[in-house]
């Protein structure tokens with residue numbers, strides 16, 4: 001049933017945590033590691049790659065306290081299809097290095113199988129089940145992608161899963177690009193993360209009740225922010241970052257919607273964009289969704305060239321922020337982020353345009369807007385913490401006559417997707433000005449020629465309140481200071497003031513022989529998940545036009 005949320009509760013949901021536990025849920029470092037459930041027994045699994053073609057061999061690396069396990073593989077699309085089942089596969093416990101998030105687990109291969117010749121492109125969920133020490137079953141979930149076959153793809157959509165962002169956020173093993181156990185005091189985030197480890201809990205499957213990041217609460221005056229998703233994660237044993245990234249929270253909702261709406265949709269990982277850019281050839285429409293924050297230079301080259309020669313890119317995603325590099329044939333992702341200028345070796349004699357810093361760092365010279373029309377540092381947070389917690393829940397529409405809104409019934413000044421809360425929790429924007437009631441990019445915004453702004457909402461890059469003390473802020477002004485320094489050379493108050501007010505947009509522009517449509521919000525997929533008719537219609541308008549159906 002479609003959901004309308006006009007009557008929001010006034011209290012935060014409560015998951016039974018004490019005050020101390022609630023603080024721990026948000027401020028504490030907690031993660032999945034081999035040995036964490038040794039009393040009950042464990043099973044963990046990863047595959048050698050993110051994606052495979054038909055006929056290729058998937059190698060699973062498994063570590064378990066049990067001596068055997070069973071495996072079920074389900075294709076997770078518009079419907080769930082059981083593809084294969086097998087019982088009695090041998091397992092053993094395998095040692096894992098302390099810094100496995102960085103180095104990979106290094107487990108021996110446990111089991112191999114061949115991707116069937118009739119397995120359609122898509123996401124394949126692997127569930128391993130074994131007997132726990134107390135007789136109760138223990139389980140783990142993994143996901144791999146089956147990529148499309150080469151050849152013409154007339155009428156088909158290619159969705160590229162945001163696997164670089166999954167990798168950046170995965171908490172498995174203790175370190176990711178946000179927090180971690182690296183450095184002399186075991187308290188630093190990892191600038192390098194390995195694909196050779198299991199996904200964290202909640203990236204592959206989630207129960208329906210798992211909260212999304214944006215608040216579904218009418219926040220009372222002077223309220224100290226709470227973070228229901230992290231509290232729920234802490235209370236239920238899920239990853240602290242389950243709601244920030246992953247197939248279950250983001251990419252799956254578009255893929256399932258597209259199949260249910262009878263689109264022919266294929267799936268690839270970002271590794272294909274990087275290593276096999278020809279995968280885009282022949283598609284009329286390529287789609288990016290959800291929280292899509294980490295890209296390599298080569299991935300952008302692939303999309304830019306595809307659009308130039310007549311392709312259509314539709315991005316329903318937010319936070320186009322960081323350049324990454326891939327090493328070890330893609331098994332290692334590098335992103336120094338906030339420490340790039342101090343630590344990334346390319347600043348000491350390498351090619352500085354490949355620095356793993358914000359795309360908008362002047363030394364890189366390739367703002368995200370040149371590919372997708374919007375920039376991350378002009379956008380950022382909305383609808384959580386102290387960043388516009390009572391802000392718009394949908395996109396304020398300025399150009400309702402645009403083809404993307406045909407048939408929605410939307411008016412000038414309406415909010416698109418407010419009921420389903422599509423606006424947040426990270427959005428991408430542009431510096432702009434309003435004339436005669438219509439927004440235009442400013443001349444120095446970096447917007448591509450001819451870009452049209454269809455919708456604009458407000459966002460914040462700092463958590464700032466006269467009523468909430470700094471120690472109660474989770475986001476604070478760290479990101480804002482970083483952006484100030486990256487763009488203007490110094491993290492001064494004056495520079496912070498230039499960057500702290502952001503926005504999130506829907507934009508459309510032509511490039512070469514092709515075209516880009518970009519609804520710059522992580523939460524667009526919430527509109528598809530919650531069956532918001534207007535959000536579904538806009539999504540279909542974009543797909544239909546780009547597939548030549550309308």
Ligand SMILES: [Fe+2]
Pocket residue numbers: 291293319426
């Ligand atoms: Fe992000």
